[in-house]
Amino acid sequence: MKLAIVVGHNARAQGAVRPDTGETEFAWNSKLAGLIEDEARLFPQIKVQTFFREHCGSYRREIEAVYGKVDAWGADVSNELHFNSHSNRAATGTEVLSSGSPTSMRYAQALQNRMGEALGLKDRGVKIRRHERGSESLMSGRAPAVLIEPFFGSSPLGQAKTDEEHEQRALARSILQATQDAFL
Numbered sequence: 001m002k003l004a005i006v007v008g009h010n011a012r013a014q015g016a017v018r019p020d021t022g023e024t025e026f027a028w029n030s031k032l033a034g035l036i037e038d039e040a041r042l043f044p045q046i047k048v049q050t051f052f053r054e055h056c057g058s059y060r061r062e063i064e065a066v067y068g069k070v071d072a073w074g075a076d077v078s079n080e081l082h083f084n085s086h087s088n089r090a091a092t093g094t095e096v097l098s099s100g101s102p103t104s105m106r107y108a109q110a111l112q113n114r115m116g117e118a119l120g121l122k123d124r125g126v127k128i129r130r131h132e133r134g135s136e137s138l139m140s141g142r143a144p145a146v147l148i149e150p151f152f153g154s155s156p157l158g159q160a161k162t163d164e165e166h167e168q169r170a171l172a173r174s175i176l177q178a179t180q181d182a183f184l
């Protein structure tokens, strides 16, 4: 099965910054995408390709362009990588956004379970997004889509669980395990 990884944000507007390392969502998740591709060697039934959003002045066109590429590749499912951020440093936990379709929901719940095991952060649950922030990414493509927010970059707890490479690898592996759980 074919898993499309979409790195959230773009090189021009890189999203939230985690204050502990200064990394943006775009930078941190570009690295995570590489680790997912690397760990996919352990999951021979899953073919992974990474897709990047490209700034073009229109948010809608940016999203439609990248999900057009995801569909042209023939993805069975897509997963857009983000991390959360809040002015309150106490805000913490793992959540997954879903379009609400049965396949997206099944994958979202598998991710919520596996990422929860990997990170051990508060379970904020699966959230259906049809109109609010993130919904374009969930609704644009043909393939079932999810958007993950594994941790808050603004949270000392979230930072501590994701600042070492072995932790990032465990998160990458949990995403592949969830893909296996939901589709294989």
Ligand SMILES: [Zn+2]
Binding pocket: 008, 009, 015, 016, 025, 082, 083
């Ligand atoms: Zn984001």
